[in-house]
Amino acid sequence: MRIAVASFSHETCTFCPKPTTVEDFEKGGVLHGEEVLNAYRSIPSYINGFIKAAEEAGDVELVGILAASRAWGGSSGSWLTRECFDKYSYGIAEGLKKAGRLDGVLLALHGAMAAEGVLKPEAEIVRRVRAAVGDIPIMVTLDLHANEDHELIDVADGVFILKTYPHVDLEEVGVKAARCIIETIRGDFRPTMALRKPGVITPSVFQGTDAYPAREIMARARMWEEREADAYCVSVAFGFAYADVPDAGATVIAVINDNQELAERIAQDVSDYIWSLRKPFAGKKLPKTREGVARAIEAARAGRTPVVIADHSDRTGDSTHILKELMAQDASNFCVATIADARAIGEIQRRAKVGETVTVDVGGYATEWSGT
Known part of the structure; x- marks a missing residue:
């Protein structure tokens, strides 16, 4: 067969x-x-x-x-x-x-x-x-x-x-x-x-x-x-x-x-x-970005860790909305796992050498809804 x-x-x-x-x-x-x-x-x-x-x-x-x-x-x-x-x-x-x-x-x-x-x-x-x-x-x-x-x-x-x-x-x-x-x-x-x-x-x-x-x-x-x-x-x-x-x-x-x-x-x-x-x-509802981040910060400060925020709408991978809100709410000790940004990588390749620290704009450009 x-x-x-x-x-x-x-x-x-x-x-x-x-x-x-x-x-x-x-x-x-x-x-x-x-x-x-x-x-x-x-x-x-x-x-x-x-x-x-x-x-x-x-x-x-x-x-x-x-x-x-x-x-x-x-x-x-x-x-x-x-x-x-x-x-x-x-x-x-x-x-x-x-x-x-x-x-x-x-x-x-x-x-x-x-x-x-x-x-x-x-x-x-x-x-x-x-x-x-x-x-x-x-x-x-x-x-x-x-x-x-x-x-x-x-x-x-x-x-x-x-x-x-x-x-x-x-x-x-x-x-x-x-x-x-x-x-x-x-x-x-x-x-x-x-x-x-x-x-x-x-x-x-x-x-x-x-x-x-x-x-x-x-x-x-x-x-x-x-x-x-x-x-x-x-x-x-x-x-x-x-x-x-x-x-x-x-x-x-x-x-x-x-x-x-x-x-x-x-x-x-x-x-x-x-x-x-x-x-x-x-009838199911999800929190808006501000509320979701606030709840995550509250949980982390209460010791209910690790806390993971899933940006479900971020299909292109370059959304900055969660990052912006974390910064606005003075979150600390957090990690943004990934922001997909080929432009930023290209800029780093052109400008930086191994071991150097650089500052670049990251994310927020793939679509008009990706963030700033």
Whole structure:
């Protein structure tokens, strides 16, 4: 049994100023052939999950194709250029054509990619893969922040989404997807899927799966998996609100063994449950910068350390709002972990020698909202 493995992944914040290009992916590192498997082996990842399931099965050969998942700057990049999207999606398709006989394809995607001129990037990736390999099983893994709709399940045979945020189950989900494709190829499993969009968009800071109401939503999905023997995987993606795309928002996908009616019933139930909890999601509030910093300083002075302030809106990495407020409130003994500023680094390289102390302006320029 020969199963191809490929990955093309990006979480795209379309409100950031800089497009994501081929150069960004190449700088981050694009993998080809056996590199795809070797780079992720023994690292908690979807692909290591694929490897573990293949080794467990014993009669499976994994064939690495291409992995473009490490764009420089990560999610601070905006829309993928069309050149970039075409290069790697067609690159995967061409690699599959050259790979010889294949029994299936495992794709590690993201679900929140946004590309110029491509309404549904992940669905289009799978369409191009389908055109290359024909009627063999294609299974897809996605991030919990995925924005997807029916177009993806129309072209994939199985879709498996992370169940945790923070994400600690990449390998587990990879194993689940790989076991499913192996059983499907053997004829022991017939995947049927249903998808629902409950119509709920939430900020990712409220999507932590160890807190209400995301915790309860995930428990609802697990309930169905435990109750119904044929309910192989019931997935919830909470979506990525920072991509201005038509399918933004939560998605429920049920992967069931040969029972479309059950798939539809489960997907509808979980979708209805998410809708019923929309007000608790919407009712959550975060402190404004001044209040948040004041509370952090108070906690630190009371000895409740360490105190971490998360600047959740700082997608570009150069926000100075928290730093400015810390200084305004006379905070002491604090560390600003990172401010991304290529201009400041360039100035230091031009002006300073090793061991010298320099003063430079840092941050606050990537967008009009970055600070001063």
